[in-house]
Amino acid sequence: MYNVFIVDSAETRNSSDTDVESEALRGCADVRLLVLDRESDFLPYAEQADGIILWHHLRFGAELIARLGKTRIIVRNGVGYDNVDAAAAAERGIAVSNVPDYGTEEVADHAVTLALALVRQLRPLMEGTGRGKWEWRTAEACRRVRELAFGVVGCGRIGTATALRAKALGFQARFFDPYLASGYDKAIGVPRVDSLNELLEASDIVSLHVPLTDETHRMIDAAQFGRMKSTAYLVNTARGAIVRHDALVEALAAGKIAGAGLDVLECEPEGIEEITRFPNCIVTPHSAFYSQESMVELRRKSALTVRDALAEGKFRNVVNQPVKKV
Numbered sequence: 001m002y003n004v005f006i007v008d009s010a011e012t013r014n015s016s017d018t019d020v021e022s023e024a025l026r027g028c029a030d031v032r033l034l035v036l037d038r039e040s041d042f043l044p045y046a047e048q049a050d051g052i053i054l055w056h057h058l059r060f061g062a063e064l065i066a067r068l069g070k071t072r073i074i075v076r077n078g079v080g081y082d083n084v085d086a087a088a089a090a091e092r093g094i095a096v097s098n099v100p101d102y103g104t105e106e107v108a109d110h111a112v113t114l115a116l117a118l119v120r121q122l123r124p125l126m127e128g129t130g131r132g133k134w135e136w137r138t139a140e141a142c143r144r145v146r147e148l149a150f151g152v153v154g155c156g157r158i159g160t161a162t163a164l165r166a167k168a169l170g171f172q173a174r175f176f177d178p179y180l181a182s183g184y185d186k187a188i189g190v191p192r193v194d195s196l197n198e199l200l201e202a203s204d205i206v207s208l209h210v211p212l213t214d215e216t217h218r219m220i221d222a223a224q225f226g227r228m229k230s231t232a233y234l235v236n237t238a239r240g241a242i243v244r245h246d247a248l249v250e251a252l253a254a255g256k257i258a259g260a261g262l263d264v265l266e267c268e269p270e271g272i273e274e275i276t277r278f279p280n281c282i283v284t285p286h287s288a289f290y291s292q293e294s295m296v297e298l299r300r301k302s303a304l305t306v307r308d309a310l311a312e313g314k315f316r317n318v319v320n321q322p323v324k325k326v
Contacts (some may be wrong), residue, residue, distance in 0.1 A: 216242050260280075
């Protein structure tokens with residue numbers, strides 16, 4: 001039997017049991033949940049782990065990865081994997097995988113929900129009625145959906161799902177993604193633009209759906225806000241550090257954009273007060289991925305990815321390139 005550890009953070013604990021994972025790994029591995037305060041707390045288990053399922057808050061850096069004795073795979077319990085030093089893992093022949101297809105529906109639904117809430121002015125309307133103000137003119141900034149261009153940055157699984165939802169609602173959907181093959185726009189029936197700047201300049205809603213990488217880190221900065229319409233909204237359900245926080249605050253304060261719908265912040269949860277003081281902003285606590293169903297799907301797929309690697313030698317959704325055979 002193999003040893004598989006589920007590593008969670010004591011600060012942002014996600015799971016209190018191993019029922020889903022144990023069922024998926026039945027007959028293959030013993031499963032143990034570790035709720036840790038810091039990454040170094042894993043050191044006593046480093047030599048024992050054949051497989052690791054890692055939640056998002058704790059970081060597995062190069063020093064810890066160097067101590068892993070027989071680990072063959074680390075599965076990041078989610079889409080993003082920026083809290084794992086994937087290059088260091090590759091040097092030790094350890095595969096790093098993610099779960100790219102869980103919660104696609106939830107994040108796309110959340111992105112479109114934020115966009116609709118901004119366009120339909122739900123926050124000022126609800127705050128107004130909460131103060132006893134029964135006045136439709138509170139929503140004078142409301143726009144007609146069918147008049148608006150919905151720009152998607154990054155048209156992978158979630159970006160595609162978001163674009164198709166926006167299109168179905170009547171938005172004039174379009175996308176920018178330099179890594180997709182020619183003709184993808186024809187396959188999904190959504191027009192493509194050739195540059196990020198073109199998308200920013202033409203869109204009434206800009207919705208971000210890219211991973212956090214060196215290329216995308218702070219890809220939305222002061223210069224990009226300067227290209228957006230003053231009536232446009234920014235939606236971010238991807239990673240907070242894709243948007244430079246102080247540039248966003250400045251853009252909102254100066255009226256360079258009309259508002260923002262954010263599920264993530266650059267240094268979350270820091271910065272909440274700065275953003276929520278703007279009545280044209282909606283902030284949710286990194287919850288776009290979540291539904292009761294998506295959480296079970298995530299945990300099960302993570303465990304099955306480990307099982308396939310350990311029992312079958314089949315490595316799925318690998319995001320690094322291990323230098324020796326895994």
